[in-house]
Amino acid sequence: MLEAFFSSWVLPTLRVSTPLIFAALGGLWCERSGVVQIGLEGFMLVGAFFAAVATPYFSNPYLGLFIGGLAGMILSLLYGVTVLKLRANQIVSGTAINLFALGIPPFLSKIWFDSTGSTPPIPSESQFHSAPLVIMVFTVVGSALIYHYSKIGMRLRFAGEHPKALESAGVSVSWKRWQGVMMSGFLSGIAGGTLSTYLSSSFTRNMSAGRGFIALAAVILGKWKPIPTVLACILFGLTEQLQIRLQGVVLWGVEPVPVQWIQILPYLITLLVLAFAVGRSFAPKGLGQIE
């Protein structure tokens, strides 16, 4: 009974939560350093694409996942240049990054595979089994430890909370924010990688499907703290799992509920939770402010 519950609910929920958790941790680092990060979606998409390309190429899913992370990080550098160096508006730049990222996979897949935005399937011998879950757990524990007990974590928090205090203590706020941005790019890239190489076995067009934004919602619901953020991701993962389970099920009457209505669920719940459960905002005080 317990075992059945574990294998039919707990594991699948954690499985679908994995990309959310990676992306949300990235978003957490970035927002904590004081930079608004709505570009998670774009980093994820690019990460997913490059992981799906690199994995069969090297016949190594670990290397593929890492390359997905690097791809996300490289795109985040572009975001860093626009908002930290050129001081552009963070919401507008983030949106631009997302739109830009949308165009990269179709463009490259046309050149490399003569397809319109999808990659060939990854052969089963170089597919992941459950390694990303383990990596995810280590990343969560590591992030929480770094967040609370390390110099890097503490200074990053001050960069978002009271940048002037950090500056007057002789630490560069800008460098901390670069770290936050790059971290969000790398982790979201990994998140995308798990999407294409762990949850499925190829890249399909726009496969992140708003998960970057849901991850950001998890950061907000988790009040910008690591463990609550991860729990929020699992909640959203659960709704996604529910959504998968309810497809084609006859809830009432004779006809199953149209699949489109069921697919709304994760997004609807995200919206409702954000509107009603969060209440007072706990955002870092210096979020979005560039001196």
Added chain:
Amino acid sequence: MSAIEFRGVSKRFGNFYANRNLSFQVKTGTIHGLIGENGAGKSTAMKALFGIYPLDEGEILVQGKPAKIRNPVHAMKFGIGMVHQHFMLAGTETVLDNIILGHEPGWIWIKRDQALSELKKISTLYGLHFEKWDHPVSSLSVGEQQRVEILKLLYQRSDVLILDEPTAVLTPQEVKELFQNLKKLKDEGKTIILISHKLKEVLEFTDAITVMRRGESVGTKVTAETNEDELAQMMVGRPVSFTYQGERKMFANASDMKPVVRIRDLSVESSTEPVKKVSFELRPGEILGVAGVQGNGQSELLRYLTDPKKFTKSAQGEYFFQGQDASHLGPLEIRAKGMGLVPEDRLSEGLLLQQDMTENFLLGQHQDSRYQKNGLLLRKKATEAVNAKIKEFDIRPPFTTVWSGRMSGGNQQKLVIARALDSNPSVLYVAHPTRGVDVGAIEKIHDAIVQERNRGKAILLFSSELDELMDLCDRMLVFFNGEIRSEYKRSEFDTWSIGRVMGGGDR
């Protein structure tokens, strides 16, 4: 030996000298007061010392040696630390983390235990009692936060501590504690520079005082050999009286005049401090004072008076303005009926700090037909009006394009008052008009208020300075616990009696 010496230091902004040929010495192991009106250049001098502004001329010597301080972090290496007026503390983070930021022991992982034991040693050595190391800073009182700032400097091994207006935010009890602590630091050999414009506390707690005026040093005095009058004269460059000397017009039949504001049995519910069954009348040609220790319902009363509409659900009682029921009016409507307002806190309620004088002047009068036509602002007219006010109130710097946040407190307040008077209102609600304002500006502001009274305006004056109220008011209401506990006529004013009532006692 001097811990700090300024030698002919000048700092220019454009053609404006914020500091000009400034010279003075601060002896090691003393508390040194640096006083002057707002805008006299105290803060500029300290920012120069702290490496925030590069010097245009002259030099600064630290422990007798010329020091070219490049930035605040560099200043720290010279043992110079500063407690800013607005604390450099992150509210959500713990006291310990705030203190050790930038100087955390450990390589990757922070050794908090080690930092804590060192801090405990420091707090014992200097007699700064503190225990809440793991509390978030936001849970501390302002006085405690200031102590955290001082501990931060001590942890960074600063020898020279600069405190910028440290008492502005403190209660009298906390002020006393602060100065006891500063004395302990002095006894341990630290040098303290105290920036202030409160003559009394500077006289009470320092060893020497340097007076600044218009960017220059007027002179340095040994505290024991000077007095309030002399310092005030040095600060403003002319004899200042602390009591209002201007004409005070007598209105023979003032008490027969029809009240312009009538409040009866007003109660306001509030999460902070409720107002309970308050009644009073305000007549033309009088200044009615509202006295009381902060947090006894005065703020809530003022908020109700300026915007009763917001309180329709939480207030009961009558509010008549110019003979008409005003209990349903919003701020713009009451303004249109002849209300002028000098709000409690000019920084958060009175001004947009990143907008220029003209924009600020238009706030609240943007619908006035003098400054708009068919919904378009007449900027030129507004600028002309501001220029006239600049002359009338001697607002500095005299440029309409200056951001209000770049002006000193006194000049900001002059702008707020000029704006309140501009529409020639018949009723003025004035709150804390001279809070954080220098001596010279106090005089101007007091003069403006009494002049308005003499012109037959009705003025309700909220202040936490009893001296100010006793000086200006015709009548005074004393608030305690949300009620009016007593009313005094001018002939009955008595510090001790009013003080007792303010504390909840009998008259």
